[in-house]
Structures are given as structure tokens and as C-alpha cells.
Amino acid sequence: MLLETIEAAQAMNVDEKTVIRWIRKEKLPAEHINGNYRINPVDILEWATARGIKVDPSIYRMQDADSQPLPTLLQALEAGGVHCGVAGSTKEEVLHSVVSNLNLPKELDPDFILQILLAREAMGTTAVGDGIAIPHVRNPILLKLPAPKVSLSYLAEPVDFGALDGKPVQILFTIITPTIRMHLHLLSKLAYCLRDERVRRILGANCNPEAIFTIIREIERDIGKGIT
Numbered sequence: 001m002l003l004e005t006i007e008a009a010q011a012m013n014v015d016e017k018t019v020i021r022w023i024r025k026e027k028l029p030a031e032h033i034n035g036n037y038r039i040n041p042v043d044i045l046e047w048a049t050a051r052g053i054k055v056d057p058s059i060y061r062m063q064d065a066d067s068q069p070l071p072t073l074l075q076a077l078e079a080g081g082v083h084c085g086v087a088g089s090t091k092e093e094v095l096h097s098v099v100s101n102l103n104l105p106k107e108l109d110p111d112f113i114l115q116i117l118l119a120r121e122a123m124g125t126t127a128v129g130d131g132i133a134i135p136h137v138r139n140p141i142l143l144k145l146p147a148p149k150v151s152l153s154y155l156a157e158p159v160d161f162g163a164l165d166g167k168p169v170q171i172l173f174t175i176i177t178p179t180i181r182m183h184l185h186l187l188s189k190l191a192y193c194l195r196d197e198r199v200r201r202i203l204g205a206n207c208n209p210e211a212i213f214t215i216i217r218e219i220e221r222d223i224g225k226g227i228t
Contacts, residue, residue, distance in 0.1 A: 002038035073189040080151030084207035127163035136175040148177040154207040
């Protein structure tokens with residue numbers, strides 16, 4: 001589902017002219033259809049997250065054809081895993097390593113996943129600042145993935161992702177999901193957690209999967225039902 005500019009404006013609590021200016025001058029991704037801009041809600045949430053702009057939760061209350069329950073961030077992170085010392089000196093090399101660590105079902109071609117991730121990067125950086133990037137598949141329905149995964153990768157060396165703050169990326173949260181609704185749900189959960197000082201501290205320390213799982217569990221417990 002693509003949003004009109006007025007819907008995007010409502011989601012970000014700004015006027016429509018501001019959204020159009022962001023599209024034209026601030027690289028907010030949008031498609032030009034029949035003379036009007038249309039915006040993918042995944043792009044809105046990601047673009048806003050990178051700039052510290054809060055998004056109304058209604059943007060990810062989307063109905064997909066499936067009725068799968070929404071996972072917690074911890075469940076998705078445990079499925080994707082925490083990976084230390086991930087190799088690569090370029091975006092392509094790093095993402096190749098990330099995909100190799102995803103433990104994908106046999107029916108999914110890793111090279112196909114890599115190309116989709118690279119295509120998304122070509123549209124604009126997925127870096128959100130402070131050395132963190134969130135690579136993802138822009139159209140999850142292409143994957144037919146049985147269950148969502150969020151993998152956390154600590155890079156062996158910093159890599160330039162073209163972040164707005166100019167800092168090289170050292171940590172990747174890679175999101176792959178079977179539906180757009182699930183993607184938005186997990187991205188919003190992750191954005192919330194990344195604003196928590198406990199997460200920032202643990203990400204700045206040595207790679208420690210169990211400590212990270214513990215912190216995420218605590219945060220999700222603290223926010224109760226979380227963002228749904």
C-alpha cells in the first residue's frame with residue numbers, strides 16, 4: 001500500500017508542503033504516479049527513524065492477507081542471531097556476509113536476497129547514525145519467508161554506508177520478514193529500542209549475544225505490549 005503525501009504528512013505530524021519538500025530536497029523516497037507522489041510506508045518509517053522524526057503508530061497498523069501473529073523483537077532477533085566479527089570492507093562484501101549468516105530456507109536464493117538488499121542501498125543509505133545501519137528488503141512479499149528474522153551483525157571493521165552524520169557503520173540490524181505489516185512492526189520496535197540508553201550502552205560494548213538478548217527482553221517487558 002502506497003500513501004499519498006497528505007497521509008504521509010499526517011503520519012509525521014507535519015503539513016503536506018513539508019513532505020513534498022522532503023521528497024524533492026531531503027531524499028524522502030517516493031514514486032511519481034499520474035502526476036502525484038506516492039510513498040511506501042516502509043520508506044517513511046526508515047527515513048524518519050534516521051532523522052529522529054516520530055511517526056504515528058497508525059502507519060504500521062496495516063492489514064495483510066495473512067493472519068500471522070506479530071513477533072516480539074526478541075523472538076525475531078533470536079531467529080536471526082547475533083554475529084560477531086562479520087567480515088567485509090565494502091557494503092557489498094558486508095551484506096554478502098550478513099546474508100550468509102541468515103540461515104535461510106533452502107528455497108530462498110541467497111544471491112537474490114543480496115541483490116534486493118543492494119538495490120535498497122542504491123536508493124539511499126539505510127544508515128541511521130551513530131555507526132548503525134538497518135539494511136532490509138523493501139518489499140517483503142517478494143521473499144515468501146516462513147518466519148521473520150532480525151540479525152545483529154558486529155562488523156570486523158567499520159564500513160562507509162554514506163550515513164547522514166558521516167560516521168562509518170559498525171553495527172547492522174538486518175530485517176527480513178514475510179509481510180509488510182510484520183516489517184513495519186519490527187522496524188518500529190527496533191527504532192524504539194535504539195532510543196533506549198541501555199541498548200546504546202550494550203551496542204557500544206563488546207559483542208555479547210546473551211547480554212543483548214537480556215536488554216531487549218527487559219525493554220520489551222517494560223513497554224508491556226509495545227508497539228502493535
